[in-house]
Amino acid sequence: MRGMGTRLANLSRHAAHKAHLTARGIESDNAWITTECVMMNLQFPYAHELRLPCDAEAETLYDWLATVCVEGSGKEIAGYLASDFLRFIYTLDLFRSLGGQGRRAIEFGANPYFMSMLSKEFSNFEWTYSNWFEGQPKRLLCQSVTYRDLSSGRKSGRDFHYFNFNSENGHFPLQDEGYDVVLYCEILEHLTNDPSGALRKIRRLLKPGGHLILTTPNVARFENVVRLLSGENIYDPYSGYGPYGRHNREYTRDELRRLLIYIGFEIEEIFTSDVHPHTYSQKIDPDIIAKITSERSEDLGQYIFVRARKSPIEGQKLPAWLYRSIGIDRVATGDEDRVASLSARLTLQDWQEDSENQSATVLLAAVNGGSREWDFDSLRLGARAFSEGGNLLREFRGQFTRKISPGGTALLRIEMDFSGLPSRWLEIVIDLVNEHCFWFEDVGSSPIRIIREPGD
Incomplete structure (x- = not known):
């Protein structure tokens, strides 16, 4: 088991016990809760070090x-x-x-x-x-939130605009x-069929060197x-909220590390931690299990x-x-098998x-970056126009490719008619498409995305 400093342990126990009481509808002053916490002797045997922001107290937050x-x-x-x-x-x-800043x-x-x-x-970000x-x-939708200001205690409100x-499964x-x-x-853990x-897609949102912060329940x-x-x-039980309302696949720490590295991330920090009291039946003595598992407490x-x-x-296949x-041809044979069999590197030459x-x-310019020859009769350049909410508004088709071996290049042209489309924000996604079968993005390749905003 991992130990914590006395102050951090007390803060963790205090916060968790107060949370327990709040969930049960019990209101009490802080002194009583602190005393009750000690009496209850709540413990988090696998808790990581807790670092509170700006020396704030857990109960205050x-x-x-x-x-x-x-x-x-x-x-x-x-x-x-x-x-x-x-x-x-x-x-x-x-x-x-x-x-x-910025x-x-x-x-x-x-x-x-x-x-x-x-x-x-x-934190200091534009969110x-x-x-x-x-x-x-x-x-783009909006939800209103009311709360008490942390410093003044005055009732405040904030609108959260969200996509x-x-x-x-959706378009970003x-x-x-x-x-x-x-x-x-x-x-x-809620995803049903394609976490990779x-x-x-999340990786593509990040600037070079950008960071992914991810949390998920530990199946182990x-x-x-x-x-x-x-x-x-x-x-996890079946959920009244449908397939996405339950945990469809949980991960171990090593599985998550392997998955992220394959997709195209470098792990800077990864740890597991308890965040609330343990809940399980007493059919077996947990102290015995704790001794058996002591070598892998992390x-x-x-x-x-x-x-x-x-x-x-980037890893383009599926582990x-x-x-x-x-x-x-879609499944990686190993952690180093990263390039999709059908992979196109697209470069904008002229607009x-x-x-x-x-x-x-x-x-x-479309370069065959995969391991398979492009020999489809119906492979051509295509484009899709999406609204700000991700709704598909129109599709376009351009030139067909010729037969292209791995490493070969084709110059392809496409004409797009925007008449009748909204004059506001549009996203144009340009990719290769095997007509009536799949877009290359669907098999691991990266398309070109262009945002057209009013005034462009």
């Missing part, structure tokens, strides 16, 4: 976040804060020092905005937010290489070890926390240990726009 009220949300967010408060603090510490960050899954409130208060509420329009899209209405930091917390694709947490040895199941915390830097090399029943006729003629 918890009290402040407990005043957050999100438009359209019920009382369930109080329970979420109660169980995950320390996770928010650990996450904040991973990226707080990366901020600076630096941009995006938070995926921002609702109910506890992490967002901490980030705005204790963008995203959520995925199925059934709502795929466009509504599915990070696994965001500029490639537009962000210094991406927060992707408690989402990976989601992480690859001590509680799960106890449950399995007790004959209990560790899988892997037994409830959550995995990662800070990873974008590296120059064999994570996927099955996939075409053999001629006719504002009077609302059209553009584009010339691109």
Whole structure:
């Protein structure tokens, strides 16, 4: 087991116990809670060192976040804060020092905005937010949040504008290489079919050297070890919120490290930590299991926390240990098998726009960067126009390719007619398309993305 300093341990226990009491609807002053915490002797045997921002007290931050009220949300967010408060603090510490004037960050899954409130208060970024509420329009939406100001205690409010899209299956209405930091917390475990694709798209959002901050439950947490040895199941229950409402695939610390390195990240920090009291039945003595697992205590915390830097090399295939029943040319034979069989390196050569006729003629160089010859009869240059919310507005088709061997180049032209499309923000995605089969982006390649804003 990992020890903590006395002050940090007391803060952790204090905050978690107060969270427990709050979830049960028990109100009490801080002195009583501190005493009760000691009496209850709550422990976090696999807790990482807790570093609070600006010497703040854990109970002060918890009290402040407990005043957050999100438009359209019920009382369930109080329970979420109660169980995950320390996770928010650990996450904040991973990226707080990366901020600076003009630096941009995006938070995926921002609702109910506890992490967002901490980030705005204790870090220096220009923030963008995203959520995925199925059934709502795929466009820029807004939620209002009320809270008590941390310094003055006055009632305050803030509007959080967010892009509504599915990070696994949806189109990203965001500029490639537009962000210094991406927060992707408690989402990976909910993905249903292609975590590599989601992480690859997230990597493209980052500027060179940008950082991914990712948290996810640890499937190898001590509680799960106890449950399995007790004959209990560790899988998440089915959810009334549908497939994305449950944990579809949790990861070990080593699995997450391997996945991120393959996709194209360098791990700067990765650790597991408990964030709330352990919950399991007493069918088996947990002290016995703690002795058996003492050599791997670093892997037994409830959550995995990662800070990873974008590296120059992207893995375009699918790790064999994570996927099955996939075409053999899509699955990586090993951690170094990174280039997709069908991979195109596209370079913009010329863009001629006719504002009077609302059209553009584009010339691109397409290099066969994969290991397979391009010999499809229907392979050609294509483009798609998306709205700011990620809705597909129009498709375009350009020249067909000739037969091109690996390393070969084709110059391809495409003409795009924008007449009738909204004059506001548009994203143009240019890629190779095997007609009626797939876009190269779908098999691991990177398209060219161009944002057209009013006045362009």
